[in-house]
Amino acid sequence: MQIDNYLIRQTSLEKLFNNLIGNGKTVFAPQASEKRILFEKVKAFSEITDNYLVTTNAAKSVVFPRTEKLFSYKKTKETTEITDASTEAVPEVVLWGTRPCDAAAFIPLTDTFNGDYPDILYNNRRGKVYLLSFSCATCDEYCFCTSVNGSPGNTAGSDILFTKLSTGDYLAEVITEKGKKLVAENQTLFEAAPEEEKEPNLAKVKTYFNQDEIQAKLQNLFENPVWDEKSRACLGCGSCAFVCPVCSCFDIQDEKHGSKGTRLRCWDSCGFSLFTLHTSGHNPRETQGARWRQRILHKFLYMPDKSKVAGCVGCGRCSRVCPADINILETVTSI
Amino acid sequence: MTEFEPKIVAFVCNWCTYAGADLTGTSRIKYAQNVKIIRFPCTGRIDFMLLLKAFGEGADGIIVSGCHPNDCHYTSGNFHARRRWIMFRGLLDLLGIDVRRIQYSWVSAAEGAKWADVVNTTVTAIRELGPYTDYAKVANYLEKEANV
Amino acid sequence: MNELIQKAKSLLESDTVQVVIGYGKGSADKTRAIFLTKPEDCDQLLFDSRCVQNLAVYLTKHEIKHLGKPAIVAPIPVLRSILQLAVENQLKESDLVILGVSPESKLIEFDSFGAIELFLNAYKIQIDEKYKATIDKIKAMPVSERFAFWIKELEPCFKCYACRAACPLCYCPKCTVENNQPQWIPAASHLLGNLEWHVMRAMHLAGRCTDCEACYNACPMGIPIHLLTKSMLQDVEEHFGPYGPSVGKRNTLSSFNPDDKESFIR
Secondary structure (H helix, E strand, O other): OOOEEEEEOHHHHHHHHHHHHHOOOEEEEEEEOOOOEEEEEEOOHHHOOOOOOOOOOOHHHHOOOOEEEEEEEEEOOOOEEEEEOOOOOOOOEEEEEEOHHHHHHHHHHHHHOOOOOOOHHHHHHHHOEEEEEEOOOOOOOOOOHHHHOOOOOOOOOOOEEEEEOOOOOEEEEEOOHHHHHHHHHOHHHEEEOOOOOOHHHOOOOOOOOOHHHHHHHHOOOOOOHHHHHHHOOOOOOOHHHHHOOOOOOEEEEEEEEOOEEEEEEEEOOOOOHHHHOOOOOOOOOOOHHHHHHHHHHHHHHHHHHHHOOOOOOOOOHHHHHOOOOOOHHHHHHOO | OOOOOOOEEEEEEOOOHHHHHHHHHHOOOOOOOOEEEEEEOOHHHOOHHHHHHHHHOOOOEEEEEEOOOOOOOOOOHHHHHHHHHHHHHHHHHHHOOOHHHEEEEEOOOOOHHHHHHHHHHHHHHHHHHOOOHHHHHHHOHHHHOOEO | OHHHHHHHHHHHHOOOOOEEEEEEEOOOOOEEEEEEOOHHHHHHOOOOOOOOOOHHHHHHOHHHHOOOOEEEEEOHHHHHHHHHHHHOOOOOHHHOEEEEEOOOOOEEEEOOHHHHHHHHOOOOOOOOHHHHHHHHHHHOOOHHHHHHHHHHHHOOOOOOOHHHHHOOOOOOOOOHHHOEOOEOOOOOOOHHHHHHHHHHHHHHOOOOOOOOOHHHHHOOOOOOOHHHHHHHHHHHHHHHOOOOOOOOOOOHHHOOOOOOOOOOEO
16 A cells, blocks of 8 residues: 655644544553553543653553453353443554554464454454554664564554654654544644655664574474573563563453353463463473473464464563563574 | 441351351341351361452451360461461551451350350441442452453 | 682582572673573673572572572572571472672572571561651551552553562462462452452462562562562561561461460450
8 A cells, every 4th residue: 555654743743642532532652650661541642651662561452452351141040141242342542652563563463363263352453443653763672673574664554653853743654544544534734745764763773683584493493402591590470471562372261250250361371381281280381491482483483484474573572571581582593 | 228238248167156156046146137157167267368259249348257266176277367367457458458347256156145246246337338349349340341 | 709600610510519590691781590500601600789680489490400409699688588498398408509699799608597597687677668658658548549559550460470480489389370270369360350369479478578579570560569568577577576587487377376466356
């Protein structure tokens, strides 16, 4: 699809935000607190921070909530009444301030939920999300989007991508039909495209490896000491998976209260020992090394094999939050 | 509007309080009917999490009761329980879970009248505090919100 | 530092231990746990104020036990955890070599758990005044407000269990949250699930926690869960006297005194 370029003034961003709220959309944007920056529901433009590299958590919870009701049931003497989770109750959501890596993550995420059968709940939510991303002007030693076919100004996945220019105003690249719809609704805020180039305003993210080469190498690396060596300090928590914008493993849980209850879909992580534990007591992935291998192989081998897109967008969140400082980039480059 | 009837769950030990409650009945002492008694072998067996489960299922108040110190059928179950309650009460208080809604007591097998009194005063106190809506809001969160 | 490196080298050379657990350079400006099995690698060891991860957590992990007998670099929080693990019969003196690090960064060797206890007597667990003030402030809120405060604090918890994983005293091979037939604590990270999980975690650490703050440091969401255990430490002290792991003494909640005092039981 043809990308349309516009200029949007710094001062117009707030107007755009207010219009979105005014049109009844729910807006999630980065909000800073003492120890973290999270995508949170915001009501006023002033609540949003623009001083962040990436948020602590991923934006995926908007389409894949950490606890999602699938259905509820009620038993009476004669019947069992089942009520499916309502798809209509889901509001239209604007994700404001995603980074290009966050937006790109929705591509493999959507693939996963449309494998053997399309996931109605996921697709319903995804269909109602508008992604308004902002390019990265800075990066740190954990960022490696350029190694996994991304970039700090990558448009893939976003509906509109804003890039801050030297004047303080923004270049707006309108990528999708959804983006065009938003522009049409706010036509007065979008002016003729600026002349300034986008590229000089982007962060310089170092390229550490090539995804295709890694994928080829991993084919024959199932048995290798690197897995144990690189995961020795692993504590077996799920923080890497839960902050990852692509990780989508879940567990099905039934919560019952007397004669009624709900079935829930809850986040799960391959880092947990319980994840693969069989009823017999046997655990096919007995050590953290085997679990770490699964995480890397899934992201850099199985997913690209299956759907052509890697399961990692190089945001570096997992490495930033790991309490044992296990670094995914370090593992991949040491292969 | 009907008057609020508190729902009270009582966790009691088999050897003292349960027998005491039995005596209340055989002595034909009348007491509030708001209480649902759950019998345990010993107060030492009453997992602290059961109290939260009771609140989660809609209890407005809780009674935990067992043998007087030195009278435990298993010698020391109630001593262990007492320590656990001291710690648990402190934690709940810090968390803002209303400790006024939990009444602890020692009721022996001979104290049928005391059991009636413990139940009656607890019901009166909870009636004054009203339904435990703070906790219910958290426990029933999923019924209202589609998702987290 | 040199002293520590030389000692680690000689322990590996003489095969007294098969692995040295210590701190090394991490990513960015962080340090991380390293596991050295060759004497020539010992130069990677370092120690400074950034080394806050509690290494004692690795002593009970089967992946690490598999490497052989360990020597462990142990600043004061790690020493406290080792002593507590000893009290709970999770470690034997012959199981490990302790490379103690004093607050002045001096190497101290300990030949027994008793020696650690003697040394730690000079470094009693003390809750920081700023935390005491925060706890007091929370306790001063009306009960509903306090509850709302904690529900909001715990809301971002997505149950990655990093707090549990990083805690040296959470060594159970099967945690209560993994009891799923039936599911005792909700696996879901909704408000009730989060509340019950954190109550359970705190209660299971009551009278055992040595205040190393590993749980708080590990939490990716920065939830102040350490306030719960700190407050419980205060409660232990208030009700049962001075607190600290001690060889031959049982944990607060696995022991009792017939004269324990309370004011709330009828």
